[in-house]
Amino acid sequence: MSFHDSAHLVMERCDILARYSEEANCLTRRFATQAMHSANDMFATWLSAAGMNVHYDAIGNVIGRYEALQPGAKTLLLGSHLDTVQNAGRYDGILGVMVALVCVERLHARGERLPFAIEVMAFADEEGLRYHSAYIGSSAMTGTFDPALLHLTDINGVTMADAIQAYGGNPDPKQLSTSRWQSTDLLGYCEVHIEQGPVLEARNLPVAVVSGIAGQARIKLSFTGELGHAGTVPMLLRKDALCAAAEFVIAVEALARSQPGLVATVGQIDVQRAASNVIPGHVALSLDIRHQNDAIREQAQQILYEQARRIQDQRQLVLDWQLTQENHTVSCNPRLIHTFEQAIEATGNPVLTLSSGAGHDAVVMSKLTDVAMLFVRCAGGISHNPAEAVLEEDVSVAIAVLEHFITDLARK
Amino acid sequence: MSFHDSAHLVMERCDILARYSEEANCLTRRFATQAMHSANDMFATWLSAAGMNVHYDAIGNVIGRYEALQPGAKTLLLGSHLDTVQNAGRYDGILGVMVALVCVERLHARGERLPFAIEVMAFADEEGLRYHSAYIGSSAMTGTFDPALLHLTDINGVTMADAIQAYGGNPDPKQLSTSRWQSTDLLGYCEVHIEQGPVLEARNLPVAVVSGIAGQARIKLSFTGELGHAGTVPMLLRKDALCAAAEFVIAVEALARSQPGLVATVGQIDVQRAASNVIPGHVALSLDIRHQNDAIREQAQQILYEQARRIQDQRQLVLDWQLTQENHTVSCNPRLIHTFEQAIEATGNPVLTLSSGAGHDAVVMSKLTDVAMLFVRCAGGISHNPAEAVLEEDVSVAIAVLEHFITDLARK
Numbered sequence: 001m002s003f004h005d006s007a008h009l010v011m012e013r014c015d016i017l018a019r020y021s022e023e024a025n026c027l028t029r030r031f032a033t034q035a036m037h038s039a040n041d042m043f044a045t046w047l048s049a050a051g052m053n054v055h056y057d058a059i060g061n062v063i064g065r066y067e068a069l070q071p072g073a074k075t076l077l078l079g080s081h082l083d084t085v086q087n088a089g090r091y092d093g094i095l096g097v098m099v100a101l102v103c104v105e106r107l108h109a110r111g112e113r114l115p116f117a118i119e120v121m122a123f124a125d126e127e128g129l130r131y132h133s134a135y136i137g138s139s140a141m142t143g144t145f146d147p148a149l150l151h152l153t154d155i156n157g158v159t160m161a162d163a164i165q166a167y168g169g170n171p172d173p174k175q176l177s178t179s180r181w182q183s184t185d186l187l188g189y190c191e192v193h194i195e196q197g198p199v200l201e202a203r204n205l206p207v208a209v210v211s212g213i214a215g216q217a218r219i220k221l222s223f224t225g226e227l228g229h230a231g232t233v234p235m236l237l238r239k240d241a242l243c244a245a246a247e248f249v250i251a252v253e254a255l256a257r258s259q260p261g262l263v264a265t266v267g268q269i270d271v272q273r274a275a276s277n278v279i280p281g282h283v284a285l286s287l288d289i290r291h292q293n294d295a296i297r298e299q300a301q302q303i304l305y306e307q308a309r310r311i312q313d314q315r316q317l318v319l320d321w322q323l324t325q326e327n328h329t330v331s332c333n334p335r336l337i338h339t340f341e342q343a344i345e346a347t348g349n350p351v352l353t354l355s356s357g358a359g360h361d362a363v364v365m366s367k368l369t370d371v372a373m374l375f376v377r378c379a380g381g382i383s384h385n386p387a388e389a390v391l392e393e394d395v396s397v398a399i400a401v402l403e404h405f406i407t408d409l410a411r412k
Numbered sequence: 413m414s415f416h417d418s419a420h421l422v423m424e425r426c427d428i429l430a431r432y433s434e435e436a437n438c439l440t441r442r443f444a445t446q447a448m449h450s451a452n453d454m455f456a457t458w459l460s461a462a463g464m465n466v467h468y469d470a471i472g473n474v475i476g477r478y479e480a481l482q483p484g485a486k487t488l489l490l491g492s493h494l495d496t497v498q499n500a501g502r503y504d505g506i507l508g509v510m511v512a513l514v515c516v517e518r519l520h521a522r523g524e525r526l527p528f529a530i531e532v533m534a535f536a537d538e539e540g541l542r543y544h545s546a547y548i549g550s551s552a553m554t555g556t557f558d559p560a561l562l563h564l565t566d567i568n569g570v571t572m573a574d575a576i577q578a579y580g581g582n583p584d585p586k587q588l589s590t591s592r593w594q595s596t597d598l599l600g601y602c603e604v605h606i607e608q609g610p611v612l613e614a615r616n617l618p619v620a621v622v623s624g625i626a627g628q629a630r631i632k633l634s635f636t637g638e639l640g641h642a643g644t645v646p647m648l649l650r651k652d653a654l655c656a657a658a659e660f661v662i663a664v665e666a667l668a669r670s671q672p673g674l675v676a677t678v679g680q681i682d683v684q685r686a687a688s689n690v691i692p693g694h695v696a697l698s699l700d701i702r703h704q705n706d707a708i709r710e711q712a713q714q715i716l717y718e719q720a721r722r723i724q725d726q727r728q729l730v731l732d733w734q735l736t737q738e739n740h741t742v743s744c745n746p747r748l749i750h751t752f753e754q755a756i757e758a759t760g761n762p763v764l765t766l767s768s769g770a771g772h773d774a775v776v777m778s779k780l781t782d783v784a785m786l787f788v789r790c791a792g793g794i795s796h797n798p799a800e801a802v803l804e805e806d807v808s809v810a811i812a813v814l815e816h817f818i819t820d821l822a823r824k
Contacts, residue, residue: 197644230677230700231769232609235669242678246661253655257647265642266654267688274680276698286688288642357643381645
């Protein structure tokens with residue numbers, strides 16, 4: 001089977017899985033729902049047909065094992081997630097699982113066994129849509145699942161424990177927080193994923209190897225000034241919280257533009273008691289800062305905090321600044337990165353290395369084993385949207401790269 | 413009776429009227445409601461006791477007439493409105509009516525008649541809370557009422573026509589759009605009102621004479637860029653609509669600060685599909701611009717439009733700009749202003765002239781006759797809020813000024 005035919009199969013399977021949705025007119029597939037169950041069962045059928053033994057773990061991850069030449073060999077983990085956001089695209093997560101599946105399917109078709117086993121895994125939850133807690137699947141896989149999460153309730157009041165039970169899993173806290181692996185048994189975890197950004201498109205390249213997953217800080221801040229009548233308070237007597245917020249938004253953009261690799265975003269801005277004829281008295285903002293170098297990100301946080309303080313002082317307002325989330329950078333394994341680079345070269349494509357600004361299952365898997373990722377170009381960098389799209393020829397390249405990668409590892 | 417005692421009476425009456433509310437725990441008094449009816453009846457009692465003939469017009473304005481020395485004399489109109497916003501203060505509008513009432517009451521107590529008649533009027537609607545159409549009372553008074561408004565419905569589906577009928581008025585379009593006055597019969601309309609701004613407090617002055625009511629433009633604008641993932645789109649590939657909006661907010665503030673008397677406000681800002689990890693793709697803003705000189709205001713509009721265009725072009729976004737409302741400046745009558753200035757001097761206070769940034773009944777009354785206004789200091793410039801407050805001694809000054817004003821007019 002040509003890489004082209006395999007890519008066509010992957011595209012078809014992404015289309016098929018997109019039909020398993022909780023909503024009639026769009027793709028929404030949350031953790032432990034009937035839609036998830038149906039998608040998993042479809043996937044399990046494909047795993048079996050590709051010569052793999054299928055296993056559902058306690059939280060609902062689906063795992064297909066392709067045995068090594070000999071018992072006792074190490075295992076290479078490949079995968080991504082099958083859950084989606086609300087009104088999702090059909091490739092985020094799913095593409096990576098399908099590319100891993102088809103690579104094993106190609107080995108199986110050739111009757112080829114490797115000096116290591118391969119497990120293809122589809123995580124039951126990465127997006128965290130149902131319980132607002134991401135990475136549920138990979139945390140159970142790595143033994144880092146927090147049993148306190150079992151008490152969380154979804155929008156209908158169903159606890160996570162009940163959802164797991166109803167789904168056919170086992171909400172036993174001990175089982176969920178124990179890894180089925182020792183690190184020493186593993187060769188690593190590799191994940192193919194759409195880029196979710198515009199860089200590959202801008203560079204006109206099909207794939208890139210990922211250097212690491214950028215650390216991230218989320219901050220909630222607000223400026224409090226004084227509400228006032230838009231017609232009667234002279235400019236110099238105003239304490240306009242929106243003008244302060246605007247100054248901060250510009251400062252965030254200017255700093256991020258000045259520092260290579262830094263991204264900083266104000267995505268939310270809310271004016272309390274907003275009206276066209278009222279001077280804003282209180283404005284709340286979100287701030288998201290990411291960089292692959294934690295020290296640079298932390299320095300940026302500090303600079304922006306000082307800028308916000310300066311704005312507060314100059315405008316005689318009150319600043320509130322709350323760090324609500326902080327994740328450190330996860331570095332991909334240099335040996336696995338190098339193997340991916342060689343595999344990309346082998347397909348005749350230039351090698352581009354990117355940092356991932358988005359989080360992925362690989363973040364959690366890095367607690368258990370070495371990780372690596374391959375990004376695939378997606379149209380306009382769009383994701384989390386029905387408009388998500390990939391080119392079949394790019395998928396073909398991704399399959400070829402992953403096959404070269406696996407073959408290379410087998411040689412080493 | 414001393415000015416101090418008269419001021420005390422005014423404060424007590426404002427307290428009494430604040431009890432007539434549609435809501436138990438706050439002051440809300442909309443057009444043609446039971447609360448408005450009760451407040452009007454209380455006011456009518458006071459008018460009668462002050463020697464005035466009381467008349468309710470077809471739309472529910474209450475008018476007390478204090479006859480002149482001789483029949484056929486001209487008439488001076490004094491007044492403001494008795495309706496309120498939701499969760500209102502007790503002085504906006506009401507104070508001006510009570511000060512006018514007490515001035516006539518003082519004439520009556522002295523048995524004094526003037527070479528002109530005085531009418532004290534309480535408008536039934538200035539705020540426009542019930543039908544989202546302001547100045548209903550004064551437009552009926554001046555014959556500028558638009559009969560199409562009679563078909564508007566309130567939040568309960570009651571048409572304005574039905575509300576006027578139920579209230580005891582007469583929703584006859586012809587009657588509502590005919591003025592009971594010829595301009596030649598009038599000396600002018602004078603309105604005492606709280607400043608609703610902080611200038612008098614900043615200058616430590618009790619009152620100011622108003623030069624005019626500033627013209628105003630309202631604009632709705634938006635920037636459309638591209639939604640994106642906050643972690644994956646590099647700064648230089650972004651089309652962040654919120655950064656564009658922030659740049660515009662700062663440009664608005666900078667322009668208004670650079671031009672004496674200009675006020676410009678962005679009071680509303682809405683990010684479509686806002687999330688902390690999503691680059692804003694579409695942001696809508698309100699813009700309110702006011703200046704006492706229409707040419708300066710129009711020039712400011714043009715400059716800000718060009719700034720928005722520049723931001724659009726530099727950032728490769730799409731700007732939408734809609735002028736939704738435009739009112740020209742209403743100038744107060746120089747002769748009446750001068751009489752107010754002399755009256756303020758007579759009370760031993762420095763004369764300050766202010767432009768009114770807020771709209772008032774005087775805007776509509778200017779279509780019928782010369783207008784003038786006297787502003788009274790209010791605490792913190794706060795209005796449209798239960799915290800609205802005035803000092804009894806400032807009210808005392810306002811009464812003295814209005815009495816001097818009336819006496820002066822009588823001498824001329």
